[in-house]
Amino acid sequence: MKMENMSLSGLDNTKLEALAQDIYSDLVEDACLGLCFEVHRAVKQGYFFLDDTDQESMKDFEIVDQPGVDIFGQVYNQWKNKECVCPNCNRSIAASRFAPHLEKCLGMGRNSSRIANRRIASSNNTNNKSESDQEDNDDVNDNDWSYGSEKKAKKRKSDKNPNSPRRSKSLKHKNGELSSSVNTDPYKYNYNTGINYETLGPDELRSLLTTQCGVISEHTKKMCTRTSLPDSNTAVESDGYDASDGQVLMSRLQWDGSSDISPSDSASSKASTNNSDSKKPKKKKKTSLNSTGGGGGGSGSVGGSSSQGCLAGQANRKKPKLPVPPAPSIYDNLN
């Protein structure tokens, strides 16, 4: 098209039309050429195929619009058994009950403060070192504390109770005599067999542990009594146990390099809290290992944990929170 410097008003219709036609064809040509170049470039650079998908994938994701099923073609209400792991205590919780669990776990809500207060009321002193160890597990709560230390204190108390919601009840039995019913008091290590391993000597312990599992459930604080032999239901005093006894026991039981485990041992505290959950389902498998573990590792570590349990029990007289259930540490060793 000639670039003429002429005024349009002087032209007649046909000329104007011709001009318009020229402009039009230029535009169309530009558009087509543009598309051609785009495709050419795509092919040359190798990304032309990117848009392709296979039929199968397309069918997979088609929306379904039928009564009784959702858009994925799934029937309603089949999600009853979903589970998740609590970021606070690392236990596996049913998803539909996660919110109430989390409320207690984080120490919020109406009931949690009651439980926490009861625990505070029943303890005379607080063992600060164990407390802080427990807190190390909770990296979530280290930052972003906008509400002041008072909440932090509340948080600590709730940290002590990730695993045993029944603890508040057990405190009532603190000074009571041994009842014939199951005493789930975690600090006394009374078991439904009536055997109080705190008062057993190392040999007795060994013999006990070769016949019984001996693993202490971190959940109920009871010693596992899976065994082929009948349990002896010895009535043992649950109380009247004080610091000096604990020390004596500790020395008696410390025969095997369990010195790496101590009541304030943060490693095992962490280990228990972190691993308790993942280990729980494996418990049944491990118990057999423990009972046959016999001398060296098996009973040794149990012994060690027992000693820890004792001291922990002693410690717990001052402070309600049990820093570590010993059983999971066994699993750590075996792993």
Place this chain on the structure above:
Amino acid sequence: VCQDYIYDKDMEQIAKEEQRKAWKLQGRSSHLPLRRCVGEKYSTWEPTKRELELLRHNPKRRRITTNCTIGLRGLINLGNTCFMNCIVQALTHTPLLRDFFLSDRHKCEMQSNSCLVCEMSQLFQEFYSGHRSPHIPFRLLHLVWTHARHLAGYEQQDAHEFLIAALDVLHRHCKGDDNGKKANNPNNCSCIIDQIFTGGLQSDVTCQVCHGVSTTIDPFWDISLDLPGSSTPFWPLSPGGDGSTLNGESHLSGATTLTDCLRRFTRPEHLGSSAKIKCSGCHSYQESTKQLTMKKLPIVACFHLKRFEHSAKLRRKITTYVSFPLELDMTPFMASSKESRMNGQYQQSVDVFNNDNKYSLFAVVNHQGTLESGHYTTFIRQHKDQWFKCDDAIITKASIKDVLDSEGYLLFYHKQFLEYE
């Protein structure tokens, strides 16, 4: 030699660089009537050689078409957490928010693992993963309860409260995204939350004696609207209101519309003799009128219908039906419109070419039940005109009629036309 067009990498690099410079230059020239510069020239994505290789080896693709489930996913109820699920559905279907997270724009600067924005990002990944089983938002719940303690507790809660708390935590955690500028100032923050949700509400207090006006502008994330049937009287609205058919709603006799609620919200209100304001013009306490208008509209406008009445006398739910439109024009409620009204231009002709204030509905949160016990569900819009009902873990297709006939508790509108600043 081969007579074909070739694409030389180096030449292209040079061309790209020059084009970029030219673009920047063009933006800076002040003699242009319109500032067209957007900062950086937008260029379409092209895969690298390595990416091409990967793509060739993995031919199975997920392509999002209009009949595709990708982007939709159910959410497990963790124990009365439908109030959280319904808000999550609304947020994950907010187009700009989705684009922000899917293009990986969040650069986390928080030390611990407790960044809510990161979790939000993860949530989008879950929604676009193609998984069909519902997602379990336990981490999200944990994070929100950790960062917004006032919300925590296993009780039935309010979805609106959750929305505001969630936006607040996201906004706080977004601070690091500001290209280094840590703006704590709500009026000056450019985090994605503020860019999308923050609007400006203008409050004008006019002295009845000297007619001096004192103006303040406050940021807002939502507009809470009173309803007829509450203890505060709804009707009459302000005198000389705008045409009721402005937004094409069916104004049945008696049925309240969203526009009615907005008109009431922006009406001039006599503050009464018991609430005299110190007038700087008169230097004394005088009676005044107060009026609220929109100074700056957010990209996403959330309207909260105040259905839960918690007055001293009673606690109840107001179930009055309020009809709301698919498309909403906010022009009559703007501060600028008010000014033109006051300047004598009473008839606000609907300017079809002014698209600034046009909004489209994209999410509706509904509450069924009573004040004490109820259930939240959400309708969300996908692919222009498809609507879906999200009822915790169950997602089903819904019709536009279902959506518009629903009671409505939280209404989410998205600006139709976005401008670059």
